[in-house]
Amino acid sequence: FPRLPTSLALGSPAKGRVSLSRRGFSTRTVCGVDLSPPQVPHYEEDCYGIERDKRLLARRSGLDVEEEMKFSVVQEHLARGLSVVGHGVASRNTLPILSNVYIGTEDGGLRLVATNLEIAVTHWVPAKIEEKGATTIPARLFSDVVNGLPNEKIDIELLADGRAHLKCGRSASHLRTTPADDFPQVGAAGERVTARITQKALRAALDSTVFAAAGDEARPILTGVLTTFTGEKATFAAADNYRIAVAGAALAE
Numbered sequence: 001f002p003r004l005p006t007s008l009a010l011g012s013p014a015k016g017r018v019s020l021s022r023r024g025f026s027t028r029t030v031c032g033v034d035l036s037p038p039q040v041p042h043y044e045e046d047c048y049g050i051e052r053d054k055r056l057l058a059r060r061s062g063l064d065v066e067e068e069m070k071f072s073v074v075q076e077h078l079a080r081g082l083s084v085v086g087h088g089v090a091s092r093n094t095l096p097i098l099s100n101v102y103i104g105t106e107d108g109g110l111r112l113v114a115t116n117l118e119i120a121v122t123h124w125v126p127a128k129i130e131e132k133g134a135t136t137i138p139a140r141l142f143s144d145v146v147n148g149l150p151n152e153k154i155d156i157e158l159l160a161d162g163r164a165h166l167k168c169g170r171s172a173s174h175l176r177t178t179p180a181d182d183f184p185q186v187g188a189a190g191e192r193v194t195a196r197i198t199q200k201a202l203r204a205a206l207d208s209t210v211f212a213a214a215g216d217e218a219r220p221i222l223t224g225v226l227t228t229f230t231g232e233k234a235t236f237a238a239a240d241n242y243r244i245a246v247a248g249a250a251l252a253e
Contacts (some may be wrong), residue, residue, distance in 0.1 A: 019211050050174040069133025069158040071105060073125060075151050075168060081112045082143040088114035088121035089139040101142060102183045104134035109162035113186050114139060120186045133158055145173050201249040205236045212245035213238040 011085035082101065090098035110125040135158050146154070149168040153165065157165045158177065166173045206225065214222035226237045227249070237246045 001004060020079060031224040033250050045234045067104060068131060068160060069135060070131040070156070071110065071125040071129045072153050072155050073148060074108060074152050077125050077127075078110075079143070079146050081110070081123045082139070082146060084123045085112045085114040085121045086118055086143060088116060090116035092118075097136065097178055097184075099138060099140070100136035100178055100183065101135065102136050102141040102180060102186075104180065105129045105132045113183070114184055115184055117184065122186065125206060125250075135164065135177045136180055136183050137164055137175050137177050137210050145175065195234065196252040197234060197249060198252050201252075205234070205247040205249040208247035209236045209245040211238075212240060212243050214240035216240075 025196045084099055089101065093099065095117075102111070104113075105127075106109045108127075108129060110127045112123045112125060114121050114196055135227075145166065149166075149171055152169050154166060154168040156167075159165055159174075162177055164175045164176065164177050211222060211226050217223065222238075222240055224238070228237075232251050234249045234251055235246065236249070238243065239245070
């Protein structure tokens with residue numbers, strides 16, 4: 001085939017000029033005024049733009065696309081799980097993904113995870129899984145929506161355009177999501193239990209030691225509570241430059 005020129009000028013400057021380029025853009029100038037059509041808008045690389053277009057293009061091209069996540073869960077169970085992991089959501093952060101909660105299908109249920117890169121909270125929720133998958137949803141918005149629903153079954157489906165569709169009774173909502181690949185990896189606890197302790201004993205030990213921990217971030221090691229396990233006893237210790245507190249608690253069988 002003959003090679004097309006890079007640009008082709010038609011007409012005269014007085015009547016206007018049209019330029020055709022290899023990219024397919026056209027430019028028309030009349031009396032020095034640019035009358036070219038607006039260019040295609042640029043999408044930011046997020047799940048609601050590029051990721052959505054990738055999925056739609058793949059489906060139209062007949063390519064294999066991973067099935068969207070779809071499951072059903074009781075409102076009471078999901079609300080309790082979001083309340084538990086909500087303590088791990090970052091309130092002030094430079095990474096927007098840390099304000100989301102991870103939702104993934106594992107072992108026939110849902111795994112909820114939230115982290116602020118210092119601590120991570122994981123909670124499992126019983127659910128009926130129809131299609132496996134994972135995504136992240138803004139934690140506060142998701143919790144507010146779920147808490148406002150009646151105590152009935154909630155059907156949740158991840159749509160191809162990157163939104164999560166929630167249906168409960170006569171209520172229906174669409175929430176924006178972010179791909180789970182952007183969420184920090186949080187390792188699951190091992191099968192072997194290191195130690196067991198009752199909530200009452202743990203709270204009493206922490207109340208007796210946390211006050212002595214340093215509040216100055218200049219020495220981060222002193223801002224925590226040292227915990228050691230010896231036999232059937234756990235020892236908690238905290239200190240700053242002026243005081244030290246130690247408390248012990250018996251381990252549960």
